[in-house]
Amino acid sequence: MDGPTKIFLDEKDMPRQWYNIQADMPTPMKPPLNPGTGQPISPDDLAPVFPMNLIEQEVSQERWIDIPEPVLEKLLLWRPSPLYRAKAFEEALGTPAKIYYKNEGVSPPGSHKPNTAVAQAYYNKAFGIERLTTETGAGQWGSALAFACKLFGLKLKVYMVRISFDQKPFRKFMMETWGAECVPSPSPNTNAGRSILEKLPDTPGSLGIAISEAIEDAVTSKNCRYSLGSVLNHVLLHQTIIGLEAQKQLALIDTYPDVVVGCAGGGSNFAGLSFPYIRDKIHGKEVHVVAAEPAACPTMTKAPFVYDFGDTAMTTPLLPMHSLGHDFVPPPLHAGGLRYHGMAPLVSQLIIDGLIEPRSYHQLECYKYAVLWAGTEGFIPAPETSHAIAAAAEEALRAKEEGKEKVILLNWSGHGLMDLTGYDAYLSGKLSDYALPEEEIARAEAALEGLPKP
C-alpha cells in the first residue's frame, strides 16, 4: 500500500482563522441592492434579520478572520475532519490518479453544514440573541442548526417544507433530539403562512415560502434573528476551514492537488474546500477548480449572471449571482441540497472571472458512481456529494487515458444514510434522467428582464 489511507491533523494544528476570498478577488464582488431603491444596501438594512457581528463579517474585506475560541472548542467535537485517500475507488476505475477526499460526513449531523451553523449560533448568542429561525427542505440545514443551537443554548424554530415534513420525518426527529421546534411550512404562525394556507390549504409548501415565514418570524420577534445555511459571504467564509485543513493535511505528505472538485447547490461546501486553493491560483499556482451541479438545475452552467432575489417571496436584497429566477421550480431530484435557483455571489463572480470551471452531471451517472463508491470505499455518499464524485471520476478516467499521475481532491460533503430512498429508487430503476430544457432557461432570462444588471 503506497501512503496512508487517512491523514489526520493534530488538534493543535487546526486552523485558527477563516480565509476571506474578498481580499484577493481580481474583480471585487458587486454589492447587494435594495430592490426598492436599486441602491446598494447598508449594514443597517440587514440588522433586523442578522446580528451586526455577522453583518460585519458579510461585508468584511479582511483576508484572515479569527475563529473565536468558543467556536474552535465546539468544532473540535469532530474537527479537524480526516482526509482520506480513495484507493479502492481508484483501483475500481483503473486510474493512475490519486483521489483524496475530505470526509465532512464525520460531523454529528453528517454533513459540512455545522461548520457555519456553530459559528452563526455563537455570534448570535454573543450578540444577545435568544432565539433563531430558519427554513429547511429535506432537513440537512435544519438539523445542523439544531445541533449548533443546542450547543450554545439558543432556541430554534425550523420551518420545514411540508412535503418533507410529512414524508421524511427522520431529520425532524434529529432536530427534536437536539431540542429544536420543527413545524411544517406553510404554517398558521405567520402572515406569509396564513395567506398561503387560505388560498392553497393542501399545498406541499416550498423553500421560498419557508424562507418568508422564517424571516417574518425573526423580524417580528424580540431577541430573534434569522439564519441562512448557504449563499451568503459569511457562510462561505465559515466553510473555508475545510480547505485550510486539507492544505495542511496534504502538506504532511508533500502533496498538492492538480484538480479540486466539489458539488455546488448554494455554493458553501464547494467554496469551503476550494477558496483557499483559488487564492493560490490567483497568486500563480497551477490548480484546476471544478464545481459540479445537476443537469436538472444548471445554475452555473446555463443560467445568466444577474441581480435576483434570494427567495421566492422577494423579501431579500437583490444579489449578483447566476440564477434560474427566484420563481424557478426545481424538478424532482434526490439531491435536495442542489435544487436552489441561485448560486452564491462569490462563487458566481469567480466563475465569471474564469477561476472556476462549472460542470453539470446527470442524476443517473451520479448514482452510478455513488454506488461504485459505496461498494469500494464503503461510505454511502449523500446524493449531493455524488455529483462531486462523478466529477472526480471523470477527471480520474481522463488521467487514465492520458496516462497521468494526477492528484484529485474532492469534498465529500456528507453521508447518505438519511437519503437512502434515493438509492432505492435508483437501484429499482425508478429514477429518470432530466436535463433542464433550453426553453426553461429562456423563460428564466425573460422573467429576470426587469431587474438591475450587475
Place this chain on the structure above:
Amino acid sequence: MDGPTKIFLDEKDMPRQWYNIQADMPTPMKPPLNPGTGQPISPDDLAPVFPMNLIEQEVSQERWIDIPEPVLEKLLLWRPSPLYRAKAFEEALGTPAKIYYKNEGVSPPGSHKPNTAVAQAYYNKAFGIERLTTETGAGQWGSALAFACKLFGLKLKVYMVRISFDQKPFRKFMMETWGAECVPSPSPNTNAGRSILEKLPDTPGSLGIAISEAIEDAVTSKNCRYSLGSVLNHVLLHQTIIGLEAQKQLALIDTYPDVVVGCAGGGSNFAGLSFPYIRDKIHGKEVHVVAAEPAACPTMTKAPFVYDFGDTAMTTPLLPMHSLGHDFVPPPLHAGGLRYHGMAPLVSQLIIDGLIEPRSYHQLECYKYAVLWAGTEGFIPAPETSHAIAAAAEEALRAKEEGKEKVILLNWSGHGLMDLTGYDAYLSGKLSDYALPEEEIARAEAALEGLPKP
C-alpha cells in the same frame, strides 16, 4: 482545555493480531454440546455451517491470532477508530471523572459490526465459499455483512425479520446499495419458512425463524455458508481490535482506565473493548469491567448459566451461557441489538468467574442520557449504545460524590441515525419502562430444566 478531544492512532500502529482470551481464562470455557448425544461437538459437526478456517478460530487456544493482510487493508477504510474524550458530557454531569469513548460509529454502516463482518467475509472467500446467508432483525448486522461481502465479491442473502422489513426499510436499502439480496422472513425460500407461513401467514416473523431459514439455506446450497454477527468465540475475537487500539491510544496520553464499560446483547462489542483489559485484570491490574444490558432483557443479571440453544428452532449446538431460554420472546424495546435471549459463552464464563460486573438499565434512563449526550457531544448514540452511556454516567456521578478523578472508558458501539423513531417515541412521551418480571425468570428456568447443566 486539558488534553486533546480526540486521539488518533497512526495506521502503521494498528494492531496486527487479535487477542484470544481463551488462552488466559481462569476457568476454561465449557465445550458446546451436540443436543442429540449430549457430547462435545467436533469441528466437523460445524463444517456444513461455517468454513473450516473460522471453525479453527472458534476452538483455538492461541493467545494471539494474526490478522490477515487483506483484512487489515479493508479495516483501514475506517480503522483505527478515533478515541474521543467526552469533555462536554463530563461538564454537563459536573464530574471530575474523565470519560473516553471509542467511536465505532465511524464505520461505513455506522457500528462495530463490520469488524467481524470483514474478517468473516475474507475467511469464507479464502475457503472458496461464493455465497453467505445470515439473518437480521433491525438490520445492523445484515448491513454490516452486506458491506463486507461487497468488498470481497461474495454474494449474500439476508433473511430479515418481516416486521422490520416492512417497517424499517432503510437498512434494507443500505444492504441493497451494497449488493445484497434481502428478503422478509419467514420466506417461501426454505422449508422452515414455508412451514411457518402455512400455519401463520400473517406472522411478523422472529429472529429465531430467520436464523433457521439462513442456516437451512446455507447447508442446502453449494459453496454457501452461514454467518453470525455475535455470541460465538471467533466473532468476539475479531472485535478485540477495538480494545487493543484503545490501549495504544490511551498509552499515547499515559492513561489507563479505572472502569471499562460496554453494552451487551450477544456480547461482541462489549468483549471487543473489554477482553484486552480483562487480560490485564487476570494478570493483576486493577480495572473494573462493567457490562450494561436492558432491564427488559436481563440475560446477564437475572438469567441462569445453562446449556441452551442459540436459536428458537433448536438447530444449533447447545452453548454454555446465561440464557432466558431459546423460546424467550423479548418485550418491545428500541435497542433491537440487546434483545437476544442468551449471552456469549465467553462473556458468561467471565461473569461467573467474577471478572465482569453485569448491570441492567431501564430504557427511559438510557434515553435520558442519550439525549444529554447528543446535546453535549453532538453524536446521536444508537439505542444499544445508550446503555453503555448510562453505565458510564452512573460511574461518573459516583466519582463526583466521592470526589475522585476516575478514568472511564466506554465503547460507543454505533450511531443512532437509523434509529431515530426511538428518539421520537421517547421525546413524545410514548415510551414506557419495563423490567422483566421475576415470574418470567422462573418460567425460563423451568423451561430449561431438561437440558444438560454446565
